[in-house]
Amino acid sequence: MNNEKLIADAAVFVRTSMTGEGSHDWFHIERVWKMSRHLAQAEGGDPLIIELAALLHDLDDWKIRPEHDSASKARAWMVSECLEKSTIDHVQEIIEDLSFKGAGVPTPMKSLEGKIVQDADRLDAMGAIGIARAFAYGGSRHRALHDPAQAPTAHSSFAQYKQNAGPTLNHFYEKLFLLRDLMNTATARAIADSRHTFMQTYVSRFLSEWDAADISEIHDQEENP
Numbered sequence: 001m002n003n004e005k006l007i008a009d010a011a012v013f014v015r016t017s018m019t020g021e022g023s024h025d026w027f028h029i030e031r032v033w034k035m036s037r038h039l040a041q042a043e044g045g046d047p048l049i050i051e052l053a054a055l056l057h058d059l060d061d062w063k064i065r066p067e068h069d070s071a072s073k074a075r076a077w078m079v080s081e082c083l084e085k086s087t088i089d090h091v092q093e094i095i096e097d098l099s100f101k102g103a104g105v106p107t108p109m110k111s112l113e114g115k116i117v118q119d120a121d122r123l124d125a126m127g128a129i130g131i132a133r134a135f136a137y138g139g140s141r142h143r144a145l146h147d148p149a150q151a152p153t154a155h156s157s158f159a160q161y162k163q164n165a166g167p168t169l170n171h172f173y174e175k176l177f178l179l180r181d182l183m184n185t186a187t188a189r190a191i192a193d194s195r196h197t198f199m200q201t202y203v204s205r206f207l208s209e210w211d212a213a214d215i216s217e218i219h220d221q222e223e224n225p
């Protein structure tokens with residue numbers, strides 16, 4: 001089977017398998033797939049490995065299916081397509097190494113292909129889309145938007161990070177603001193810079209509205225035009 005047909009089949013399989021809410025649905029996969037191809041154009045790497053890992057990376061995600069920690073569903077599909085063992089092993093390794101496991105838990109990627117897909121996945125957690133996904137995920141877990149009494153935590157183990165049930169605004173400090181400096185490739189870092197700045201602006205505006213500080217700003221403008 002040629003690679004183009006294989007990738008198209010993978011896309012169909014994943015589209016029909018993704019059952020997560022807005023933060024982890026087919027459109028997340030599609031964006032990560034597209035971004036991975038964009039990064040690969042500038043950074044290189046084996047396109048087949050990159051596209052398969054991008055497409056299959058969230059099939060067994062622990063956030064969606066906490067009972068799965070490994071890439072078993074992705075592996076089963078690749079085996080059923082009779083892919084070479086080296087391809088299957090490489091894609092599975094990327095999927096297992098990929099996810100963010102807490103502020104103090106390093107997750108180094110072993111290959112350029114892995115670095116690219118990890119960057120693409122992390123870029124989708126940043127910027128306007130990243131903000132929307134964070135609140136969609138928090139909402140699906142009935143979390144508060146923000147709670148000034150609960151300080152963010154720098155999780156030092158994956159087990160601790162998985163237990164986290166804090167308000168969604170803390171997620172910016174516990175993960176989203178850390179992503180820019182974790183980018184593997186220069187191409188992704190440039191995109192991350194702009195998405196990072198947008199999130200900072202958003203959070204500072206959020207906190208200002210939380211305390212209705214924006215109202216006093218409007219009053220000030222009315223009194224001192």
Ligand code: NI
Binds near residue numbers: 028032057058
């Ligand atoms: Ni993902």
